[in-house]
Amino acid sequence: MHIAITIWAVVASWKFWNWERFYRYHTTMLYIATMNLLYLFFTAGYHLWKMESDIGLPVPIINMLYTFIVFPCTTILFLSRYPEYLKGQIYHNLKWIFIYIGAEWVGSLFNLITYEHGWNLGWSLLFVIMMFLMFRLHYKRPLFAYLLTFVFTVLIIYYFKIPWNIPVEDRL
Template sequence: MNLNVIYGAIFIFSAIKWGDWKNWKSYYPTFLFLMVGDLVYQFLFYKHSMWEYVPVGSDKSWAKHTHIAFLIMLIKYPATISMFLGNMPKAAWKKLVFILFWTLLYTINEFTDLKLGVIVHKNGWNLGWSAFFSFVMFIVLDVHYKKPLLAWILSAIFATFLWNVFKIPQSILK
């Protein structure tokens, strides 16, 4: 079973059905923001990962953590951004419900990955932290779409918070 192909197909077909591709240019900066955030994580935490993708089935013949991470950035993130921003409600309470829906969706995806052995948590990370991270991430993505500078500031604050909570040693940096 090539699980990454299956996941990729699910996100592509979902994005085709529910994504807002007419306005992709307006979402593009937010997609890049999400991708840059993941790339920074991959770079900074190379020696101290909080999670790691593990190839299973036929993925073992070609994939490593880095391949899977890039596939997520190139397929899952644009699909997510197109569906998330393209369908964001205007009313505050509906927006909160929508963000909670996406948080639940990402958490269920990760729970499934944990059960299938596709991802492992490390260094104190767990599914609860992933759910919290997803909730904050979706809030910040919505903020970024309207106020990019504020989103960068919020991201720096949240990253510093996580760095301190998990007592990340400075020695992991070059």
């Protein structure tokens, strides 16, 4: 499933996006990649959600596929087709939230994504809603997005008791 999602993201972004406008969206693509790397760092040995292998690929490779291919490609698709009017924006956000949470739900049914430490699909739904709002905010007002990201990160770390102050090697 992870390979299929990766192929879909690449094909869809290649087919439906104008790559001449890459520079318009590349900072938000880097933002999502950086946020996922920070998640992987802060939760090493204490994951809230974890991708599982379905065809023998090592989990770190799966994480890198999502970090550097799937998330940036879907960010491009999300931002490059963002509507001008509120009704269209609401529909656009709901469509992408449905795509992400639907893929995660299917993945959870087949144990390709697992949850730990109190995280569940409901938390993922809230996270995905916030994530897509943050993509657009980062595109329009990056400094404000960084501030809110910091606040949300601190709240998640404390609410889910992520042992960020313990060295990674002691958590593994």
